[in-house]
Every structure is written in C-alpha cells, then in structure tokens.
Amino acid sequence: MRIAIDAMGGDHAPEVPLRGALKAAQEYPDLEIQLYGQTEALAAYLPDNLPANLQIVEAEEVIGTAEEPVKALRQKKKSSMVLGLKAVRKDQADAFISAGNSGALMAGALMQVGRMKGISRPAFLVNMPCFTDFNKSWVLIDGGANVDNKPAHLHQYAIMGSAYMAAVKGIDQARIGLLNNGKEAGKGNQLTQAAYELLSQEETINFIGNVEPSEVLNDACDVVVADGFAANMVLKSLEGASKAFVTLLSDTLKTASWKSKVAGLLVKEDLKTAFAGLNSDNIGAGVVFGVKQPVLKCHGSAKDDAFYYAILQARQMVSSQLYDQLAQDFEALAQREKEED
Amino acid sequence: MRIAIDAMGGDHAPEVPLRGALKAAQEYPDLEIQLYGQTEALAAYLPDNLPANLQIVEAEEVIGTAEEPVKALRQKKKSSMVLGLKAVRKDQADAFISAGNSGALMAGALMQVGRMKGISRPAFLVNMPCFTDFNKSWVLIDGGANVDNKPAHLHQYAIMGSAYMAAVKGIDQARIGLLNNGKEAGKGNQLTQAAYELLSQEETINFIGNVEPSEVLNDACDVVVADGFAANMVLKSLEGASKAFVTLLSDTLKTASWKSKVAGLLVKEDLKTAFAGLNSDNIGAGVVFGVKQPVLKCHGSAKDDAFYYAILQARQMVSSQLYDQLAQDFEALAQREKEED
Numbered sequence: 237m238r239i240a241i242d243a244m245g246g247d248h249a250p251e252v253p254l255r256g257a258l259k260a261a262q263e264y265p266d267l268e269i270q271l272y273g274q275t276e277a278l279a280a281y282l283p284d285n286l287p288a289n290l291q292i293v294e295a296e297e298v299i300g301t302a303e304e305p306v307k308a309l310r311q312k313k314k315s316s317m318v319l320g321l322k323a324v325r326k327d328q329a330d331a332f333i334s335a336g337n338s339g340a341l342m343a344g345a346l347m348q349v350g351r352m353k354g355i356s357r358p359a360f361l362v363n364m365p366c367f368t369d370f371n372k373s374w375v376l377i378d379g380g381a382n383v384d385n386k387p388a389h390l391h392q393y394a395i396m397g398s399a400y401m402a403a404v405k406g407i408d409q410a411r412i413g414l415l416n417n418g419k420e421a422g423k424g425n426q427l428t429q430a431a432y433e434l435l436s437q438e439e440t441i442n443f444i445g446n447v448e449p450s451e452v453l454n455d456a457c458d459v460v461v462a463d464g465f466a467a468n469m470v471l472k473s474l475e476g477a478s479k480a481f482v483t484l485l486s487d488t489l490k491t492a493s494w495k496s497k498v499a500g501l502l503v504k505e506d507l508k509t510a511f512a513g514l515n516s517d518n519i520g521a522g523v524v525f526g527v528k529q530p531v532l533k534c535h536g537s538a539k540d541d542a543f544y545y546a547i548l549q550a551r552q553m554v555s556s557q558l559y560d561q562l563a564q565d566f567e568a569l570a571q572r573e574k575e576e577d
Numbered sequence: 578m579r580i581a582i583d584a585m586g587g588d589h590a591p592e593v594p595l596r597g598a599l600k601a602a603q604e605y606p607d608l609e610i611q612l613y614g615q616t617e618a619l620a621a622y623l624p625d626n627l628p629a630n631l632q633i634v635e636a637e638e639v640i641g642t643a644e645e646p647v648k649a650l651r652q653k654k655k656s657s658m659v660l661g662l663k664a665v666r667k668d669q670a671d672a673f674i675s676a677g678n679s680g681a682l683m684a685g686a687l688m689q690v691g692r693m694k695g696i697s698r699p700a701f702l703v704n705m706p707c708f709t710d711f712n713k714s715w716v717l718i719d720g721g722a723n724v725d726n727k728p729a730h731l732h733q734y735a736i737m738g739s740a741y742m743a744a745v746k747g748i749d750q751a752r753i754g755l756l757n758n759g760k761e762a763g764k765g766n767q768l769t770q771a772a773y774e775l776l777s778q779e780e781t782i783n784f785i786g787n788v789e790p791s792e793v794l795n796d797a798c799d800v801v802v803a804d805g806f807a808a809n810m811v812l813k814s815l816e817g818a819s820k821a822f823v824t825l826l827s828d829t830l831k832t833a834s835w836k837s838k839v840a841g842l843l844v845k846e847d848l849k850t851a852f853a854g855l856n857s858d859n860i861g862a863g864v865v866f867g868v869k870q871p872v873l874k875c876h877g878s879a880k881d882d883a884f885y886y887a888i889l890q891a892r893q894m895v896s897s898q899l900y901d902q903l904a905q906d907f908e909a910l911a912q913r914e915k916e917e918d
Contacts, residue, residue, distance in 0.1 A: 367821040383758065383766035417724065417809040425724035425806045449810050450817035465766045466810050468758040469790050473814030476791035480708040481822040484851055492847035503840035506833035510825055 237266060239550050240320040240329035241543065243273025244298040245336025246536045250278050253335065256543025258283065261290040267551065270329055272316040274298070295319045301536060305339035309347065317341065321348035324529045331550040333521065333543065335534035342381055345524045345531040352559070354566030357382050357389045358526025359464070360533070361400060362471065365514045367453040373519045374457065375400065376415075378464040379471060381524070385463035387430035390414070391438060395565050396525050397459035398441045403558035404520075404549060405458075413447030413457035415466055421445065427463060435461070440565070449473070482511075521546035523553075530554060578607060580891050581661040581670035582884065584614025585639040586677025587877050591619050594676065597884020599624065602631040608892065611670055613657040615639065636660045642877060646680035650688065658682065662689035665870045672871035672891040674862065676879050683722055686865045686872040693900070695907030698723050698730045699867025700805070701874070702741060703812065706855045708794040714860045715798065716741065717756075719805040720812065722865070726804035728771035731755070732779060736906050737866050738800035739782045744897035745861075745890060746799075754788030754798035756807055762786065768804060776802070781906070790814070862887035864894075871895060 241257050243250040250273050261269045271278070272295040286292075295316035299308045309318060317336055323329040325348045332349075334341050342360065351358060362379030366372040377393045377400075378385060394412050401410035414432055416424045421432060423446055435443040447456045449470045462470070489500030518541065522533035530553040534542045553559075582598050584591040591614050602610045612619070613636040627633075636657035640649045650659060658677055664670040666689045673690075675682050683701065692699060703720030707713040718734045718741075719726060735753050742751035755773055757765045762773060764787055776784040788797045790811045803811070830841030859882065863874040871894040875883045894900075 367825060380758065415810070417721065417806055417813075448817075449813035450820075453817050453821045465758055466807065469756070469807050469810040470814045472758075472790035473793075473811045474818045476789075476794050477815045477818035478822065479791075480794045481819065484708060485826065485848075488847050488851045489844065492844075492851065495843040496847040499840035499844035502836040502843070503830065503833075506829050506837040507826075510829045510833065 238268040238329045240270045240323045240332045242316045242320050242334035243271045244316040245334040251281050253543050254281050259544045260547040261287040272320040299337050299340050301337050305343045309344050324349050330554045331530035333532040333546045335538050345527045349527040354570050355526035359393050361523040361525045363520035366455050368455050376460045380464045380468040382464035390431040390461050391434040394461045401458050403556035404552050409442040410458035411444045412441050412459045415460050415462035416446035419446050518545045520549050579609040579670045581611045581664045581673045583657045583661050583675035584612045585657040586675040592622050594884050595622050600885045601888040602628040613661040640678050640681050642678050646684045650685050665690050671895045674873040674887045676875035686868045690868040695911050696867040700734050702864040702866045704861035707796050709796050717801045721805045721809040723805035731772040731802050732775040735802045742799050744899035745893050750783040751799035752785045753782050753800045756801050756803035757787035760787050859886045861890050
C-alpha cells in the first residue's frame with residue numbers, strides 16, 4: 237500500500253509531516269510512503285538512515301494557505317500538492333494526505349483524482365471529539381466544502397458517513413443524525429425538511445432523526461449530516477466558545493486572587509489530562525469525500541502525531557476497501573432512483 | 578407608561594415574574610405594571626401591601642411551553658399571554674413581557690399586536706454576552722423566528738438592530754456584522770452573498786462586513802445579522818459547548834485527584850464571579866421585533882432579576898420612541914426602494 241504525503245502543507249511543514257511519515261514507515265513495513273516536498277527544506281530534518289519504505293519525491297513549488305485555490309493549482313503544477321494528487325490519479329499511490337490549503341486540496345482532488353461515480357457534490361468529512369466519552373468520536377459531513385447543498389446531497393452524505401464509520405471505526409449501522417433546529421420531525425428549513433424525508437426512506441442506513449447543535453458533543457449520534465454552511469456555523473461556534481471558555485478559566489486561575497492562583501497550580505496537570513482527550517490530532521484527519529481515492533486533510537496547525545494517525549486512517553480506508561463499497565452503494569442508489577422514476 | 582406582564586410563563590412562574598414586577602413597581606413610580614395571571618396561584622406570593630402602581634389582572638388560562646402555538650392561542654383566549662397581548666393592541670399597555678411558549682408569543686404578537694408597516698418578516702432579537710468585556714453585550718437578529726429568510730429580510734434586520742442599539746444601549750452607529758462562513762467579501766451562500774450587497778449599499782447603518790461564529794463572543798461587532806436557521810445553529814452550538822466545558826471542568830475539580838479537589842474549593846468563588854458576567858438575566862430579554870409595540874421574551878428558565886431587567890428594557894424601548902423611529906426608517910426605506918424601481 238502506497239501513501240503519498242504533502243511535506244510542505246500546514247504551519248509546521250516540513251518537520252511535522254516528515255516526523256509522522258518516519259514513524260509510520262518504521263512501524264508499518266507494509267506501507268510505502270512517498271513524501272512530496274522541497275528536498276532542500278527537508279534535508280535539515282532527515283535522519284541519517286531513511287527507512288527503505290520512505291521515499292522523498294522532489295516538488296519544487298509550494299501552494300500557500302492564503303493563495304486562491306484554482307489559480308494556485310493551475311500555476312503551480314510542480315507543487316507538492318499537485319504532484320501528490322497526480323500520483324494518486326496515475327495509480328502510483330493509493331491515498332494522499334495534506335495539511336495545506338483546504339480549498340486547493342478540495343479543488344485539486346476533484347481535478348486530479350476525480351469525482352466518484354454517482355456522487356453529485358463531494359463533501360468534507362470532519363472528525364470531532366465526544367465530550368462525554370473520549371474513547372468515542374463523531375463525524376460531521378459536509379463539514380464545509382459546499383455552501384448551498386440540496387436534499388439529495390445530504391442523502392448521499394448520510395450513505396458516505398455510514399460506510400466510513402463501518403470501514404474506519406468498525407461501527408456497523410452507525411447512528412445517523414440530521415443537523416437541525418429542533419428534534420421533532422417536521423422541524424427545519426426547506427432543505428432539512430426535504431432531507432429528513434429522504435433519510436427516513438433510506439433503508440440501508442440507521443437514521444435516528446434530527447439532532448441539534450447543542451447535543452452533538454454529547455454522543456447524540458455517530459454521523460451528523462449537514463449542509464456545509466450550517467456545519468461551518470456549528471464548527472466555528474464550538475471553536476469560538478471553547479477558546480472563550482479556556483481564556484476565561486485561565487485568566488481566573490492566573491489573576492483572580494492568590495487562592496485561585498494556588499488552585500491553578502494544583503489543578504494544572506489534571507486539566508491538561510482532561511482536555512487532552514479533546515486533542516484533534518488522534519481523532520482523525522478530515523476527508524475530502526466523494527472523489528475516487530482517499531484524500532485526507534490534517535489541520536493546518538496539526539502538530540505531534542497528527543500525520544502519523546492520518547496515515548493509519550488512510551491505511552484503514554484503503555485496506556477496508558471502503559471505496560469499492562461506496563461505488564457499489566452509489567450504483568445501487570442510482571438503480572433505485574431509476575426504478576422509482 | 579404601562580407594562581403588561583405574563584405572570585404564568587416560564588419555569589419559575591408565577592413567583593419570578595411577580596418578584597420582578599414588584600421590584601420595578603417600587604423603584605419606578607412612573608411605571609404602571611399590569612400582571613396577568615391566575616389570581617389564586619399568585620396569592621401565595623403577594624406581599625401584604627401591593628404597590629399602587631402594580632395591578633393584578635385575572636387570566637384564568639395558561640399556555641404551556643409544549644403546546645402547539647397557534648392552536649393554544651386560538652383555544653385559550655383567556656390565557657395570560659393572549660390577554661396581555663390584547664392589552665397592548667387595545668392601547669391599554671405599551672409593552673408586553675413573557676417567559677412563556679416562544680412560538681406562541683411570536684405568533685400571538687403577530688396576531689394581536691400586528692406587523693409593523695414595511696416589515697416583511699418579524700424576527701427574534703437575542704441579547705448575548707461578550708466574553709472579552711462583561712460590560713458589553715451584542716445582539717443577534719434573527720435569533721430563530723424564521724427558518725428560510727430572504728436577503729431583503731436581513732437588510733431589514735440590520736436596520737432594526739442598529740436602531741435598537743441606539744435607543745436601548747445608547748450606541749450610535751452600532752457595528753453591524755453579517756454572520757457568514759468567512760470574513761472576506763464574496764464569501765457565503767446565495768443568501769449571505771446577496772445580503773452582503775444590500776448591507777453594503779445601506780448608508781444609514783455602519784456595516785463592517787462579514788463576521789464568523791468563532792469571533793462573535795469576542796466583541797467582533799454590536800449587531801450580528803443572520804437568517805434564523807444559521808443563528809439557531811450558532812446559539813445552540815454555543816450553548817452545547819458552554820455546558821460541555823463547564824461539565825468537564827466541574828468533573829475535574831470534583832473527582833480528578835485530591836489536589837484538584839482542593840483547587841476546586843479554592844477557586845470556587847472566583848469562578849462564580851467570572852461566570853456571573855455571562856449571566857443572561859441582566860444582559861436583556863429577547864425581543865419579538867417587527868410588531869407594532871414592544872413584545873419581550875425572557876428565557877423560560879429566567880430567575881432572579883430577569884423580569885426586573887426586562888421591565889427596564891421595555892421602559893427604555895418605549896421612552897426612547899424606538900418604534901416611531903423604526904416606522905420612519907421603514908417608510909424611508911420603502912420610499913428609496915420605490916425610487917430605485
């Protein structure tokens with residue numbers, strides 16, 4: 237199995253992608269890891285003896301985070317991102333992982349790897365922590381690739397999310413929830429009301445109904461299906477609230493009074509442990525879902541073992557033959573839709 | 578000035594509404610407060626000497642939180658909510674405050690008080706805390722009255738929000754932000770892109786551009802304009818994240834280790850003080866905006882002085898002649914739109 241990696245994407249490139257690649261190459265001899273990047277920039281971080289199953293592939297250009305995606309993809313054909321995606325297209329690699337420009341990765345995956353047959357609008361699948369049980373996590377799909385989804389897109393995302401949870405997390409018949417403004421059937425806007433109908437009628441998935449943003453952190457379901465705009469609202473609100481609370485807590489422990497300062501010292505380690513469960517690095521990388529092969533997205537600020545875990549995630553996605561399964565699922569769906577017409 | 582109050586709405590009725598009404602009546606002799614509710618239920622909480630400017634008005638029925646709004650309004654014509662709203666319509670009161678069924682209050686305000694001339698779709702204005710400065714707060718409009726807003730609605734909400742901040746909070750030219758999935762102009766879905774154009778061209782307001790959900794808690798702007806569905810996603814995400822963090826923190830302080838237990842005792846008071854700044858009771862009640870007179874909504878779980886502050890808020894809304902101002906604003910807007918046609 238061959239995994240291509242963008243060594244130049246993200247805030248901590250090339251060190252962090254390289255470190256993850258080295259660790260995975262050493263631990264999994266069955267993997268062949270291809271690291272696309274500027275050989276010169278990588279040189280400083282290379283160990284004396286590279287594992288035999290880790291290959292550095294020169295890519296002289298880099299696509300920056302702030303660059304306009306489509307323009308950057310067109311102009312930088314020798315970038316680590318374009319070359320890595322091309323390797324997947326040419327069947328020189330089975331999957332690609334990057335922490336670089338999200339828009340470019342999404343557009344590049346579509347241009348190079350190509351849309352999976354039967355998928356109308358590829359989506360972004362985001363792995364999220366479960367606050368009530370750190371051994372669990374959930375996924376949000378579409379986590380923000382699209383801004384104006386149609387009900388049929390959400391129907392497809394539910395099938396994709398369900399197949400992902402079975403293949404990667406070993407959860408058969410994952411609980412699928414529809415992100416909505418109320419729990420009762422009949423709630424929602426035009427989009428979610430119509431999507432509710434489609435999901436209710438989809439017999440291959442375990443649709444549990446509407447879920448509200450207030451309960452998604454508390455193990456309400458395994459897969460939250462949403463349009464990309466609403467999902468973006470939720471993700472950014474959770475992010476903003478988390479930061480605001482951590483700041484408020486930290487300010488209190490540092491400055492409120494001598495008693496609170498002492499408390500801060502006493503509770504520091506336990507808080508670190510408690511919040512470590514929410515570390516997104518080992519929860520899983522995002523997935524550009526709906527293209528022909530696995531394309532994964534690490535967070536731009538990913539550190540530590542994020543790439544290592546993303547490589548294992550990609551390995552699982554390939555070895556489980558998830559994409560063959562999805563191809564079958566969408567052929568069956570197209571067949572059913574044809575018969576209903 | 579006459580303020581009508583629903584004594585029977587909310588989790589802590591009739592005690593909490595009565596207590597707020599008593600306090601306001603005692604402190605503000607210029608107010609005439611009308612308390613609509615079941616005289617018998619209220620009797621247990623009445624003081625020996627009622628202030629002369631507090632009047633109890635018998636309303637034998639109560640609309641429950643779980644009741645279907647329109648049906649309840651039709652069937653319970655003698656409910657505290659219907660009678661209070663009717664008093665406003667008949668010019669027996671200048672404003673109405675309730676902590677009861679939100680849907681019923683919204684529908685009842687429309688049916689009884691009536692839509693303000695020129696307003697297409699009344700909205701719900703929600704007051705929210707600012708985490709970086711507890712002396713500040715911001716408003717979200719539409720906070721969830723509608724699920725499928727049009728760009729023109731958002732345009733109106735911006736004007737309403739701006740007028741509200743000037744009249745009630747004394748902020749002239751409040752900073753108006755459009756809730757969106759990115760800061761740059763051009764971001765967003767069809768709705769927010771079109772709304773951005775309208776807000777940019779509206780010269781009577783101080784439109785500062787897009788704001789993301791991750792920054793709204795940090796004084797990004799004074800008025801966040803949003804469609805009701807997206808706003809609901811944000812409000813419920815903030816609520817869910819807040820609860821999840823408080824639980825995680827509280828569990829750590831209570832159970833992680835003896836050191837953390839000691840820390841919990843030491844920091845308890847300071848944390849209480851820190852989080853008290855986020856207490857929604859004194860930030861302000863919600864407003865059913867776009868009807869002819871002020872209709873305010875306290876949170877169902879409102880306690881302490883929530884009603885007292887809501888009465889002062891209503892008083893400010895009436896005395897500032899906000900609604901006359903809005904009537905002028907919307908006449909001018911209609912005139913401009915006519916000229917542009």
